[in-house]
Amino acid sequence: METPLLQVRDLEKRYGSRVGCIGVSFDLWPGEVLAIVGESGSGKTTLLSCISARLEPTAGSVSYAMRDGVTRNLATLTEAERRLLMRTDWGFVHQNPADGLRMRVSAGANVGERLMAVGQRHYGTLRETAQDWLGRVEIAGSRIDDRPTEFSGGMRQRLQIARNLVTHPRLVFMDEPTGGLDVSVQARVLDLLRGLVADLGLSVIIVTHDLAVARLLSQRMIVMKEGRVVEEGLTDRVLDDPHHPYTQLLVASIPES
Template identity: 80%
Template sequence: MSQSIPADAGPLLSVRDITKTYGARVGCEDVSFDVWPGEVVAIVGESGSGKTTLLNCISTRLAPTSGTISYAMRDGTMRDLASLGEAERRLLMRTDWGFVHQHASDGLRMRVSAGANVGERLMAVGDRNYGEIRATATDWLGRVEIAADRIDDQPVAFSGGMRQRLQIARNLVTRPRLVFMDEPTGGLDVSVQARLLDLIRTLVSEMGLSVVIVTHDLAVARLLSQRMIVMKAGRIIEHGLTDRVLDDPHHAYTQLLVASIPES
């Protein structure tokens, strides 16, 4: 099912009543929210809250048990993602969407060069000129603070922070409109986290990206997002503007999360 809509008339992504169960266990239940063009939405909660299950459902990596997820395609139609064929879904994931994994090795081809990791995404949108692909890859490595002379090195030779920055370049080179991020700073040293977060914030702003980011770190959510969704036991228990939720949390669970943030 699809309907014509002006590109700026509504949300980019619309999630309605999404439930995912694993037998008797609930991953997430009756989750609804929208993501608007240029908006960064953080989904927060403790381990087991359902936030990663939700992210995998809305990015089509996991089929929900019930509910609908609709996306505003570039041609101006709002499509139910369940109606997409496999080829359409794969094309969307390679071009209009990005997915930044917590472990960069899950989002990179570790035994091909850094340049090839970026170039593969360009080839997915039809680029075939080797010189142009290499030049664009070099430019993007520079944008994510990786030296041009590392273009032929494999990611296995990179540090954790460099791998994550390469994964970001690989995702953003096709100028997607929506990027999903799953704990993108998890497992990195504090100084490396700070540098990566600054880079993400800059690129998101420059490119006008919409982002859905899953994190357990409320400081990350405050830095990157305009709006926050708090999950507990698979359900949304609080949502609103990020500063409002963090400065004036209404739900007791959110208050507990906020109280656990170390004093800076």
């Protein structure tokens, strides 16, 4: 049997007396897309931050299957090992692209920087690969020397996606990746993400309050309320036949088209 790519056990994060998340356990399998949904303040972003080693949990554990086949508790990694993991085997797509890009360097340099983190040094190869990836995220190759400050919000988000995926990470974290975009731009970005995730066989954990996004991208879903998981299961099952009253309320709040 395959080993889970990520194993989360009894994860808890407290801010003094306030609970960010508590008692969260799940496995993520290779090639699986998991959505974490809930209203603002439900604890989903805190959970994502703990899972992605951006925030130290109060209790519990997060273990990751390294490329050498050894599953390691993230708490035992050195800071250098954790940084290398974030720059190579993991990707993180922020809601605000400016948080995931270097705004004062060119689009090509943003993509090339990730390649350099995995040892690529040949300028011609860096530029050629960057140009290829700009094309894959529907940015004209002629914009390779333009800075992200000259791009629209949708283009910045697509550039951030290219920057994250160029090293072929096995796990990508996404925090409301379409939350700040216009509806028409959201559709293009979501369609792009769905295609790239399928083509590359990525494992993804996506945080969103938008159940339509969760249905489009994920196979499995976790529903959070007040820091706890109240329901989980296959995405279509959870959305078509919600069991918990809170999930039923979320589903009922989706505007009818």
